[in-house]
Ligand SMILES: Nc1nc2c(ncn2[C@@H]2O[C@H](COP(=O)(O)OP(=O)(O)O)[C@@H](O)[C@H]2O)c(=O)[nH]1
């Protein structure tokens with residue numbers, strides 16, 4: 479919670495100060511409303527949600543409900559309302575749990591895997607990592623470093639190996655050893671090219687076809703710095719893979735944290751974790767209330 483608050487500082491500064499200024503100007507006129515609209519829009523919360531808030535503000539003004547209506551809480555109620563309408567995350571059933579982490583290069587997949595391993599371990603779960611970004615030797619080494627840091631085993635093969643074969647090795651071994659969760663690292667290059675998607679689909683095909691009883695899903699990692707562009711990125715993955723959850727990284731380095739709203743709303747997939755830095759502890763389960771509070775208060 480405290481990480482999220484600190485992590486969202488840039489977004490909060492961009493939104494909250496100017497919002498307060500507009501709302502404290504007394505009676506809102508048409509110009510104020512336009513300013514409000516472009517402010518909300520620039521905070522990356524999406525067109526639909528912006529329109530929805532503007533409509534509520536107009537309604538509130540028309541009804542003339544007393545002096546100094548609390549517009550900030552109106553905004554936070556609407557943001558919470560949008561997120562409450564999202565379908566909740568449902569953990570698939572099966573053992574081991576296999577979470578295939580996907581996303582384009584540099585969004586923070588490998589770091590997220592390291593942080594998640596730390597979180598799951600702290601919850602008392604046994605964890606294994608699978609180094610399926612076999613495209614670069616450095617990617618395998620980077621995952622190995624996170625594995626050492628968190629004290630979890632990693633299954634790797636040499637550079638250039640078939641990612642599906644590495645995943646198969648890891649999940650078979652995890653199943654034999656009674657490991658609870660396998661987190662699979664994947665490559666993110668050329669996300670628009672068919673070969674990456676085929677490589678990812680093959681991981682799913684091989685695992686679900688050859689190993690019984692597992693619960694396999696994909697979590698898509700998105701970099702908050704990409705703002706609304708991450709939506710277009712996401713569509714490529716969502717079309718081809720069973721993406722059940724999103725992880726939004728780098729909230730600490732952007733003022734576009736508002737994008738948490740449209741990615742969930744447009745994709746219909748919940749944000750499960752938020753990344754707020756490069757350290758092991760810089761991740762937390764995403765909480766709607768904490769997010770809106772960190773954004774507006
Ligand atoms: N500030 C910040 N940097 C992050 C975060 N997550 C990852 N990074 C950095 O982003 C860069 C790419 O991360 P990496 O995990 O290698 O991305 P991948 O290519 O998707 O595996 C690295 O320098 C990470 O330290 C985050 O939440 N905040």
Ligand SMILES: [Mg+2]
Pocket residue numbers: 587588589611617663664
């Ligand atoms: Mg990586």
